[in-house]
Amino acid sequence: MQSKSKSHGWFGQAVQLAGVVALVFLAKGAIAEPFYVPSGSMEPTLLIGDALLASKFPYGYGTASLPMQINLPESGRVFQETPKQGDVVVFRWPGDNSQAWVKRVVGLPGDRIQMRQGQLFINDRPATLKADGVGEAEDDNGGSEQAYRYIETLPNGVSHAIFKLRDNGRLDNTQEVIVPPGKLFVLGDNRDNSADSRVPLRDGGVGLLPIDNLVGRADAVVGSWDLGMRSQPMWTWLSGFRVARFFTAVH
Secondary structure, eight states, rough: OOHHHHHHHHHHHHHHHHHHHHHHHHHHHHHHEEOOOOOSTTTTTTTTTTTEEEEEEGGEEEOSSSSSSEEEEEEOOOOOOOOTTTOOOOOOOOOOOEOOOEEEEEEEETTTEEEEEEEEEETTTTTTEEEEEEEEEEOSSOOHHHHHHHEEEESSSOOEEEESSSSTTOOOSSOOEETTTTEEEOOSSOOOOOSSTTTTTTTTTTSSSEEEGEEEEEEEEEEEEEEEGGSOOOOGGGGOOGGGTTTTEEE
8 A cells, every 4th residue: 555655656757757748848838938149249238148038928929939949831820910010929940940049120021221321211211320339348258348339219119239349340331121921021220240141141141031930029137146156166156146137128
């Protein structure tokens, strides 16, 4: 009798564990999922070492929303909603769906997008730029350089900070692009260090992003650690936590 009771106890614990795993899987698949920021393309909004929480429900669900990448045929999205201009989105990079990237949506289907001397134009309306001092732009190798900081306001009124490392950057002037149905035009906030929709997919950029590749909207930074601390003695690593960034909203 005692052995039978023990087996029932182990079975009950296994069922509870399976229930917890299923609940976590469901939450990651339907509500939100954490992601890590490995590059400086979204500085100063997002820093290298930030841990993001991406909400999945704002744009509906598709195969890209699954918490594990499974090769399934594309079948569109359910409960689909189009992002708003200015939303920061997490998506599966069209060049390799195992990679999750994060950029800012500036162009919706039907919009005409162009960069002119480093200024963004949407349907011939300029996004205004207001100088906001200087900042430090970190590169992927742990180095940094001074960057001009601006507050960019999109024609729909959404404002956010951007970095400009130099004048007359190679992506500061582009041909006008009409965003086709089912696609988005995305930019990195670090305008001179971002392979975004200004860069074709064949050259390592995003190109025009399929809406079906969206994972979710980046709503919050839940944690952050300065990766530059890896070169310091281990006992100093705790000082690398950017506590002020914990549980802050993404704008």
